[in-house]
Amino acid sequence: MVAAVDHHGLAMCMGMKDDTQALNSLAVHEVGNLLGIKLPTKGMARCPFPSHDDDTPSFEIKKQVNRWRCYGCDKHGGAIDLVMAYQGTSFLEAKKWLAAKVGMEGSRWATMPSTPNQQCRTSLIRPRQFIDTAETPPDHTLYGELIARAPLLKSGADYLLGRSLSPEIIARFAIGQMPTTSVIGELIHRFGYGRVEACGLLSKRSTPDSYWPVFPQGALLFPYFEVGMIVYIQARTIIDDEKGSRWRNLNNRRRRLYNSDVLINPTVRRVAICEGAIDVLSATQMGCEAFGLIGISAKLSDAEIILLRGKQVDILLDWDQPGEMRASSLRKELVRFGVAATRKSAPRDGSNDVNDFLRQGNTKI
Numbered sequence: 001m002v003a004a005v006d007h008h009g010l011a012m013c014m015g016m017k018d019d020t021q022a023l024n025s026l027a028v029h030e031v032g033n034l035l036g037i038k039l040p041t042k043g044m045a046r047c048p049f050p051s052h053d054d055d056t057p058s059f060e061i062k063k064q065v066n067r068w069r070c071y072g073c074d075k076h077g078g079a080i081d082l083v084m085a086y087q088g089t090s091f092l093e094a095k096k097w098l099a100a101k102v103g104m105e106g107s108r109w110a111t112m113p114s115t116p117n118q119q120c121r122t123s124l125i126r127p128r129q130f131i132d133t134a135e136t137p138p139d140h141t142l143y144g145e146l147i148a149r150a151p152l153l154k155s156g157a158d159y160l161l162g163r164s165l166s167p168e169i170i171a172r173f174a175i176g177q178m179p180t181t182s183v184i185g186e187l188i189h190r191f192g193y194g195r196v197e198a199c200g201l202l203s204k205r206s207t208p209d210s211y212w213p214v215f216p217q218g219a220l221l222f223p224y225f226e227v228g229m230i231v232y233i234q235a236r237t238i239i240d241d242e243k244g245s246r247w248r249n250l251n252n253r254r255r256r257l258y259n260s261d262v263l264i265n266p267t268v269r270r271v272a273i274c275e276g277a278i279d280v281l282s283a284t285q286m287g288c289e290a291f292g293l294i295g296i297s298a299k300l301s302d303a304e305i306i307l308l309r310g311k312q313v314d315i316l317l318d319w320d321q322p323g324e325m326r327a328s329s330l331r332k333e334l335v336r337f338g339v340a341a342t343r344k345s346a347p348r349d350g351s352n353d354v355n356d357f358l359r360q361g362n363t364k365i
């Protein structure tokens, strides 16, 4: 029989630590997809369990509470329970299977092929950024400590407000700003050089005697949350005549999707794919939850694409030639997994990207 598991509601919120909660917040019908069974998004269906030869539709998903019940065999529960009931496995086995399926295993979004057939395909299409390296898991504590020591300053707030972003959105995404580079020295003092280096916060020429932070003074800091914890930080300089790229990434750390928690939030029915963090904030402010690619050529893993199933997906990459080309290849990558995405056509006002569109005074996208 199915063990009862506490259900903690649908909201994926920042600070949520328990992976049981995270897994149970996956939409039940999407977990059905992962199991290879087609479940109804509304109404009743035949019971999917092998042990129940159901000749009348007895199985229902209660979408509002993300739970399911079969009125024939009286099994019921949430996302993890569905895996247990269908596979006849224990709670821990079911959790492990589901975590691997959605790439939450070991706090990494890994690509986990499910069948030998898919395994072959996966090895061919696995994007370069996933071929790494025995990368150490993200150091949530240290990243959190940096953000805590780097509150947004007036110059950074002015910059973001100047791009028409609202104080609510700026706060929601927990944007910080490097006060001085000596904040990195404080972290070295507290956590040790090796740990700060492993976080990718130091450039290659750094040594324990002389450290060189990758993020310059005054740069905006964009924390990347996964299941509510910081797994990556990206910086953007706000002084446009500074040398080098405006966007700075961690040294030797795998790049990730920005705001990827929208993928595992079952209350998000429509999601946009944007180019970079500022456009994610802009789309969100205009009422469309979004996640961002770092660099237009960034790829989604199979597991990430599977999480898009059942959602309305809009591609809001820049309206320029590289953006159009990437939108077209992205649609093909998604459709292989049954995800139909819509490329939004360029706005008539001539906006080149989502933030431009916001700055034109638009309130919806």
Ligand SMILES: [Zn+2]
Binding pocket: 047, 048, 049, 052, 054, 058, 070, 071, 072, 073, 074, 075
């Ligand atoms: Zn049943």
